[in-house]
Amino acid sequence: MRRALLTGIASLLAVALIAPAAQAATQVRELRVSMNAPDINVGSPPPGTLTLDFIFKNTRSNKKRFTPRQLIKIDLSKVPLTCENGHTAAYSQFLFTQTFATKVEVTKIPNPHPKPGRYAFRFAYSFPTFNGTISGTISKTTGTPKPRPVTSHGHLNIWDLDADPGHSDCTNFPPVGGVWGGGVPVVPV
Numbered sequence: 001m002r003r004a005l006l007t008g009i010a011s012l013l014a015v016a017l018i019a020p021a022a023q024a025a026t027q028v029r030e031l032r033v034s035m036n037a038p039d040i041n042v043g044s045p046p047p048g049t050l051t052l053d054f055i056f057k058n059t060r061s062n063k064k065r066f067t068p069r070q071l072i073k074i075d076l077s078k079v080p081l082t083c084e085n086g087h088t089a090a091y092s093q094f095l096f097t098q099t100f101a102t103k104v105e106v107t108k109i110p111n112p113h114p115k116p117g118r119y120a121f122r123f124a125y126s127f128p129t130f131n132g133t134i135s136g137t138i139s140k141t142t143g144t145p146k147p148r149p150v151t152s153h154g155h156l157n158i159w160d161l162d163a164d165p166g167h168s169d170c171t172n173f174p175p176v177g178g179v180w181g182g183g184v185p186v187v188p189v
């Protein structure tokens with residue numbers, strides 16, 4: 001009787017320890033984009049960076065395939081903006097730096113002709129402290145040699161940011177400075 005009780009407790013303990021290990025794994029992956037300065041006659045500061053952190057998860061059925069689930073951080077570091085300063089003063093340039101903690105769910109883009117290993121997800125976010133948005137797509141295609149990279153493309157739009165009295169009505173339009181193409185990799189951190 002005692003042996004059966006010990007065996008039962010040991011088997012329950014083993015099931016309790018093994019069950020959490022069978023759940024989905026999580027990775028944090030980062031997208032880093034160089035933001036170029038808009039072309040104005042103020043000089044050309046070094047390009048800033050836009051860094052986005054995403055949570056990727058796999059499933060129990062496919063442990064090797066991690067897909068994006070959530071945008072968790074937006075980091076703007078020395079992103080160059082052109083400031084109109086109320087249309088009365090000369091144009092100036094402002095290097096914008098700020099970090100935003102977010103919980104933005106990414107949504108899967110439906111594909112009418114799905115192929116194994118291919119996916120695309122969209123994300124969009126509106127900044128709470130100024131007029132601006134960021135949106136983009138994370139995708140993995142099947143037309144490249146293995147291992148197939150996860151890449152992204154999108155755009156950062158900032159309108160009418162008032163930083164201080166010398167830097168008001170700041171923007172990154174035309175959006176050349178806020179657009180990144182489809183070859184930017186999303187890499188594990």
